[in-house]
Amino acid sequence: MKSKEIRSKITDKAKLELSIEEVEVKKPVGNEVLVKMQASPINPSDLGVLLASANPKTLKKEKANFPKVSMDIDKSHLPFFSKRLNKSLNIGNEGAGKVIETGKDSKHLLGKIVSVSGGSCYSQYKCIDPMNCLEMKKGINPKKAAAGFINPLTVLGMVETMKIEGHSAIIHTAAASSLGQMLVRVCNEDKINLINIVRRDDQVKLLKSIGAKIVLNSTDPDFLKNLIKAIIETGATIAFDATGGGYLTDQILTAMEFATSAMEENSPISIQGYSPYGSSAYKQVYIYGGLDPSPLTLNKAYGMNWNAGGWLLFPFLTALNEDRFEALQNRVKKNIDTTFKSSFKKTIGLEDVLSLKYIREYARTGTGSKYLINPQIRSANK
Numbered sequence: 001m002k003s004k005e006i007r008s009k010i011t012d013k014a015k016l017e018l019s020i021e022e023v024e025v026k027k028p029v030g031n032e033v034l035v036k037m038q039a040s041p042i043n044p045s046d047l048g049v050l051l052a053s054a055n056p057k058t059l060k061k062e063k064a065n066f067p068k069v070s071m072d073i074d075k076s077h078l079p080f081f082s083k084r085l086n087k088s089l090n091i092g093n094e095g096a097g098k099v100i101e102t103g104k105d106s107k108h109l110l111g112k113i114v115s116v117s118g119g120s121c122y123s124q125y126k127c128i129d130p131m132n133c134l135e136m137k138k139g140i141n142p143k144k145a146a147a148g149f150i151n152p153l154t155v156l157g158m159v160e161t162m163k164i165e166g167h168s169a170i171i172h173t174a175a176a177s178s179l180g181q182m183l184v185r186v187c188n189e190d191k192i193n194l195i196n197i198v199r200r201d202d203q204v205k206l207l208k209s210i211g212a213k214i215v216l217n218s219t220d221p222d223f224l225k226n227l228i229k230a231i232i233e234t235g236a237t238i239a240f241d242a243t244g245g246g247y248l249t250d251q252i253l254t255a256m257e258f259a260t261s262a263m264e265e266n267s268p269i270s271i272q273g274y275s276p277y278g279s280s281a282y283k284q285v286y287i288y289g290g291l292d293p294s295p296l297t298l299n300k301a302y303g304m305n306w307n308a309g310g311w312l313l314f315p316f317l318t319a320l321n322e323d324r325f326e327a328l329q330n331r332v333k334k335n336i337d338t339t340f341k342s343s344f345k346k347t348i349g350l351e352d353v354l355s356l357k358y359i360r361e362y363a364r365t366g367t368g369s370k371y372l373i374n375p376q377i378r379s380a381n382k
Contacts, residue, residue, distance in 0.1 A: 001025045001034075004375070005123035006353050008050050009088045014075045016054035018354050019068040021088070025125045031105040032127055035114060039146035040095030040121040041344065042362045042371045044289060050091050053077045056359045069354045092121030092373070096136070096145035106130055113140055115148030115336075122353070124375045134329055140336055146372055147342040150313065151179040152332040154288070155186050155340075157316045158240050160328075162192070165284065169193035171231075171239035173248055174291055175215070176203035178342050178370060184212045185339045193234035195227070197248070218248060224255055231259035239285045240311065245292030249285050249308055250299050256283040257302035278303010286311035344370050349377035 003025045009017045028034045042050070054071035062068040078085070094117045099109045109130060118132040136145045162170055172183055175196035187194040188211050196207050196215045204215045214230050216223060230236070237260065239252045260281035283306040287296075298308065317325060332340055345361075348371055352358045362371040 001027070001125055003123050003125040004350060005120065006050070006091050006350060006373075007088045008052075008091055009086065010052055010073060010078075010081045010084055012078070012085050014073045014078060015070045016052055016073050017062065017068060017070045018050070019064065019088075020066055020350050020354065022066065023123075025123075026127045028101055028103040028106075028127050030103040031130055032103045033099045033106050033109050033114070033130060033133065034101040035097045035116055035126045035128060035133070036100045037095050037097040037116075037121060037123055037126055037375045038142035039097070039347070040092045040373045040375065041147045041150075041342070042373065043093060043147075043150055044291070045150065046091055046093055046122075047363060048290075049089055050353075051359070051363060052081060056356060056363065059356045059359065067351055067354055090120040090123065092123065093117060093119060094147065094149040095121035095126075095373075096142040096148060097126075098142070099133075100125075109133070109135060112136070113142055113145055115145040117149040122350070122373055122375060124350075134333055136336065137333060143344075143347070143372065144337050144341070146344075147178070148332060148336055148340070151182055151342065152336075152340040153317065153328060154179060154313050155182045156328045156331065157313055158183065158311075159186060159190065159192065160320070160324075161286070161311070161316065162238050165238065167236070167238040167284070169195070169234040169236035169238075171195040171197065171227075171236050171252055172242075173197045173218075173239070173252075174242035174289065175212075176200075176206055177242065179242075181207070181210060182340055184210055189339065193236065195230045195234060195236055197227075197252075218251075224251055227251070227255040228258045228262075231255055232263060235263075237281055237283050241285055241287050242289035243292040244287045244290040245294040245296050247297050248292070249287065250297055250301075252285055253283055253298070253302040253306055253308065256281070257306070275303075278305060280305060282306070284308075288312070342370075344372040347372045347374050347380060349373070349379040350375055351379045352381075355379075 002022050004022050007019050007021050054073050058072040062070050096115045099112050102110050113136040114133040116133050176198045196212050207215045216226050241249050260279040285308045288311045
């Protein structure tokens with residue numbers, strides 16, 4: 001079977017090429033299933049592969065037998081993309097669609113709506129192992145199931161990480177995102193204290209309207225003071241930072257140090273209990289996104305018992321035992337249209353992904369700006 005899909009390539013001439021190419025999709029055998037892809041979100045993690053650091057203002061159409069455009073990339077960035085130079089990559093970390101054909105061992109999935117992961121989701125058809133599928137309950141359409149993997153399992157992964165590492169509350173940045181809203185709902189359901197950090201007052205109102213109890217605006221003059229107070233109230237010593245740059249990680253660790261020092265009986269804040277190593281409480285910030293492209297700055301004003309590092313969903317899931325992973329999936333499946341619901345600004349077609357008009361829109365990573373691709377249509381305007 002032929003299938004059209006979005007592909008991205010960075011050339012050694014400092015060009016990023018986006019194209020729609022036709023590929024052959026294998027017939028499912030064994031337990032494999034063939035999914036007709038009908039909805040796939042453009043997540044921030046997809047944008048890194050799709051557009052890299054290309055300048056949309058330089059977009060131009062290329063002569064080819066298939067739709068193709070190119071954009072310029074700063075030549076100084078090429079070393080960062082050395083492993084993908086001149087390689088055409090398929091894109092799309094997750095999506096959803098209908099199972100239209102199966103191998104002999106997966107007949108029970110025929111005709112079912114499934115959420116899928118594993119790459120190449122910006123494609124009309126995808127042959128995949130059922131291990132990368134999540135069968136949806138009756139009444140759930142592909143649009144509702146489109147974001148059934150990355151954000152829901154990231155949220156549950158954060159909560160699991162908190163529990164496994166012995167923390168009792170969470171700090172989350174860029175908290176007004178779709179993922180952030182899911183985390184608010186999960187923490188409320190599980191009675192976990194959550195400190196939400198946003199950048200605008202309207203985002204504060206949004207999160208409070210869905211039940212968030214602590215929402216701080218990082219642009220407020222008293223932000224650090226308010227964060228210290230919130231950490232003392234909740235005991236939060238683990239954070240998940242989606243910005244990945246600038247001073248926010250540093251501010252969180254600083255606030256954790258002040259708060260935990262104040263809470264300790266022999267506090268380094270008091271002269272009698274002074275310790276050159278800071279508080280004894282372990283402080284952890286995980287960076288799981290890169291919304292802030294500026295360098296990450298750490299002033300190390302938080303003693304010695306701290307860590308800042310990366311957190312990735314799939315390595316975390318791989319480390320889970322099978323029963324626990326299945327339990328997380330079942331929770332997502334049961335609550336895909338409530339706790340884990342997602343909203344999208346617009347649904348576009350494959351050709352729209354190559355359009356300057358839509359590139360300018362879907363490249364934005366702000367709250368409420370996420371786009372959905374339906375690979376079965378050429379364009380939202382046709």
